[in-house]
Amino acid sequence: MARDMSDKDILKMELEQLQKEVKNxxxxxxxxxxxxxxxxxxxxxxxxxxxxxxxxxxxxxxxGGCIIT
Amino acid sequence: xGEIEQMKKExxxxxxxxxxxxxxxxxxxxxxxxxGVAPAPRVQLKTRRTLKGHLAKIYAxxxxxxxxxxxxxxxxxxLLIWDSHSGNKVNxxxxxxxxxMTCAYAPSGNLVASGGLDNMCTVYNLKxxxxxxxxxxxxxxxxxxxxxxxxxxxVLTASGDTTCxxxxxxxxxxxxxxxxxxxxxxxxxxxxxxxxxxxxxxxSLAKLWDIRDxxxxxxxxxxxxxxxxxxxxxxxxxxxxxxxxxxxxxxxLRADQEVISYQDAALNSGVTSLALSMSGRLIFAGYDDFxxxxxxSLKGEKVGVLSGHDNRVSCTGVPPDGMCVCTGxxxxxxxxxx
Numbered sequence: 001m002a003r004d005m006s007d008k009d010i011l012k013m014e015l016e017q018l019q020k021e022v023k024n025x026x027x028x029x030x031x032x033x034x035x036x037x038x039x040x041x042x043x044x045x046x047x048x049x050x051x052x053x054x055x056x057x058x059x060x061x062x063x064g065g066c067i068i069t
Numbered sequence: 070x071g072e073i074e075q076m077k078k079e080x081x082x083x084x085x086x087x088x089x090x091x092x093x094x095x096x097x098x099x100x101x102x103x104x105g106v107a108p109a110p111r112v113q114l115k116t117r118r119t120l121k122g123h124l125a126k127i128y129a130x131x132x133x134x135x136x137x138x139x140x141x142x143x144x145x146x147x148l149l150i151w152d153s154h155s156g157n158k159v160n161x162x163x164x165x166x167x168x169x170m171t172c173a174y175a176p177s178g179n180l181v182a183s184g185g186l187d188n189m190c191t192v193y194n195l196k197x198x199x200x201x202x203x204x205x206x207x208x209x210x211x212x213x214x215x216x217x218x219x220x221x222x223x224v225l226t227a228s229g230d231t232t233c234x235x236x237x238x239x240x241x242x243x244x245x246x247x248x249x250x251x252x253x254x255x256x257x258x259x260x261x262x263x264x265x266x267x268x269x270x271x272x273s274l275a276k277l278w279d280i281r282d283x284x285x286x287x288x289x290x291x292x293x294x295x296x297x298x299x300x301x302x303x304x305x306x307x308x309x310x311x312x313x314x315x316x317x318x319x320x321x322l323r324a325d326q327e328v329i330s331y332q333d334a335a336l337n338s339g340v341t342s343l344a345l346s347m348s349g350r351l352i353f354a355g356y357d358d359f360x361x362x363x364x365x366s367l368k369g370e371k372v373g374v375l376s377g378h379d380n381r382v383s384c385t386g387v388p389p390d391g392m393c394v395c396t397g398x399x400x401x402x403x404x405x406x407x
Contacts, residue, residue, distance in 0.1 A: 001210065002231040002251045010251060011076045017249055017285060018083035024287060027323040028094045032306065033102035036321070037367055039304040041106060043348035048392045050109060050350055053407050059137075059154045060117035060393055060405055 091326045099319060099329035103367035109350055112363050112373035114406040117393065118156045122149055126380070126399040128185075132388040133174045139386070139395060140181045141403055142172035148183050150195065153388075153395070153405055162193055162200050175218040182224060184213030190226050192238060204241045209234065214255045217266075225266060225280075227254035233268050235280060247278050249285040256299045258308065267308050269296030275310050275320060289320040291327040298343040298354070302366075309352055309366065311340030317354050319366060331364040333371060342384045347391025355382030361396050375406055 002010060044050050055061055125145035132139045138159065141149050146167030150160035168186035175181065180203065184190040190206040190213050211230030218224050223244075224236045233247040233254055252272030259266045265286070269275045275289040275296055289308070298311035302319070307328075311317045316332040317340055331352065338358035345352055345366070352364040353375070361382045363373035375382075380399035387394050393407040 001246070001248055003210075008073055008076075011073060011080065013249065014251075015076050015080045015083070017288065018080055018087070020284075021286075021288060022083050022086050022090075024325055026090055026094045026325045028096050029099075029321060029324045029326075029328055030097045030102065032321050032323040033097065033099045033328055036099070036302070036304065036307055037103050037106055039306075040349050040367060043303070044109075044350045047346050047348035047350060048390070049112065049114070049346040049387075049394065049407060050348065053392060058117075058392075058407065060407055062117060 091324075094324055095326065099321075099367060100369045106367050108368065108370075109365040109372050112351065114373065114375060114394065116377055116404050116406055118153065118403075118405040120151055120153075120156060120403040120405070121401075122151075122158050123147065123401045125401060126383065127397040127401060127403060128170050128383055129172045130384045130386050130395055130397040130403060131172055131174045132386050132395070133178050134176045134389055135178055136388040136390045136392065138174070138178065139388075139403075140172045140174050141384075141397055142169040142183050143401065144169060145401075148172055148181060148193070150181070151403070153393075160195060160200060165191070171213060171215045173216045173218055173224075175221055177221050179221055180218065182216045182218065184216055184226065186212045188212060188228070188230075190216045190224060190236070192224065204238055206236045206238075206241060206243075208243050211253065214253065215257045217257060217259055219259065219263060219280075225257060225259065227257040227268055229253040231270070233257055233266075233278065245280070245283040247283060247285070249276055249288075250274065252295070255295060255297050258300045260301050261303065261305045267299055267301060269299040269310050269312075271295040273312070273314075275299060275308060277308075277322065287322065287325055289325075289327065291318055291320075291330070292316070294339070297339065297341055300343055300345055303345065303347065303349045307349075309343060309345065311343040311354050313339035315339055315356075317343060317352060317364065329366075329369050331366075331369055331371075336362070341381060344385040344387045344394060346387060346394075347389075353385045353387065353394045353396075355385045355396060357381050359398075361385060361394075375404075377404055378402065
């Protein structure tokens with residue numbers, strides 16, 4: 001729908017958005033990044049793709065071959 | 070000064086102000102903040118299943134919340150529902166239009182959706198004795214690039230018409246239109262709390278939206294080309310994007326800016342798709358060069374690669390329990406790795 005808009009209308013839309021966003025609060029990266037690291041580290045212990053999936057618990061393990069007797 | 074010139078001047082001033090505000094809180098970056106974090110182990114995953122059944126390029130796949138079933142979409146004109154454990158096809162849904170670009174599984178497991186160059190999102194009921202079309206969501210004026218169910222009654226779509234939309238599945242009508250991008254919307258991702266979503270577009274911007282009030286709350290700059298893939302970080306405080314500029318980026322929502330870029334001088338293929346491991350530590354990014362690279366999301370280092378497809382990796386997905394990663398390709402195969 002931005003295609004149907006005139007250049008002036010698009011500019012007005014962008015300007016109004018910037019007027020809103022300039023008011024956003026922003027927290028220091030040192031605080032926010034640290035919290036993300038802590039969250040991820042806590043979860044990583046249980047992340048199957050990091051700790052590995054034991055063969056006997058792996059629903060995707062290769063299926064056994066057939067033995068023809 | 071003409072009105073347009075006046076508006077341009079004001080917009081430039083605001084952009085400068087916002088950039089300064091972002092710089093003011095940029096007292097470090099993610100890689101530095103993560104310097105104390107133990108490195109992720111070298112990740113070597115094996116192909117456990119190769120799912121063969123599609124007859125043409127696969128464009129999309131999506132896991133069911135049951136961690137077992139998944140839906141894939143191909144330009145052979147079919148959606149296939151797979152049991153990933155057995156590798157068997159459970160259902161095939163023939164599509165009215167074969168130009169499909171996206172597919173989605175409802176959290177309930179009852180419905181799937183698809184859409185593409187027909188500009189529509191078609192919703193199918195998998196639980197009726199014969200799979201039936203439940204609704205055709207028809208109002209976008211451009212292709213459907215991505216669809217996601219919030220529930221059995223609400224769907225979010227992203228479109229080449231530059232908008233995203235929230236649809237009521239009972240009426241088949243758009244409840245909310247999210248208009249702010251100035252380029253085709255290519256991807257969307259729902260927040261873990263389902264109150265917001267992020268979109269990526271060909272205007273090289275990612276935007277955060279409030280689902281209920283329809284407003285764009287934040288805009289993320291940094292990419293220099295189309296954003297083809299986007300995902301919320303599991304904790305909900307960051308997003309990861311993948312772009313035709315060959316990089317992936319993490320944007321921190323509370324600091325309102327890019328905090329790390331995942332790139333390599335040797336990589337000169339666009340990113341087509343991405344998925345995160347359960348903790349968010351690993352990013353699986355599919356590229357045009359047929360590979361899926363694995364990135365350590367905190368340290369920004371490449372820790373592995375999934376090679377095995379004979380054509381572009383077009384889609385990736387990790388089920389909610391994080392037990393594997395699925396890659397889908399233009400070579401018509403899906404692979405499951407862990």
